[in-house]
Amino acid sequence: MKTTATITGIHHLALQANxxxxxxxxxxxxxxxxxxxxxxxxxxxxxxxxxxxPGTDSYIEIFDKDAQVAAQGRRRNTGETPVTGALLHLALTVMDVDAAYEHALSLGATSCIAPNDLSLGYPPVKVRNALVYGLDGEVIEFITALER
Structure with a gap:
């Protein structure tokens, strides 16, 4: 008898902070x-x-820089260009992409992709998104659906 996992959501994404x-x-x-x-x-x-x-059962887990935890790839060193690996980005649903992007920049994030509208696939799914690099080099996407 084949058994399959019943995935009910994403619990958390973990970051190791400098x-x-x-x-x-x-x-x-x-x-x-x-x-x-x-x-x-x-x-x-x-x-x-x-x-x-807020309003979910999802979390971001943060570890200190010396924590010895399982990781994908290697952590970005201070001042280094972000390091890439299999985990590409953290996408956060927001009400206002432009406001979230500007707010993140004001908190010390750096721009990756400025706010823009995208039409994905056919039938098209229209979204507005923007991406920033967080304080530790993690890529954070802010996204909202425009229409379906």
Missing amino acids: DFSATSAFYEALGLVPFHSWSLPEFNITHAALLKI
């Missing part, structure tokens, strides 16, 4: 809410936290 406090403050300023924090000395984790996306 500056735990700054990264936490960045995501809180974007609207995420502190949910839980901890340390695990056996994994060299001094600071870890879950920040909740």
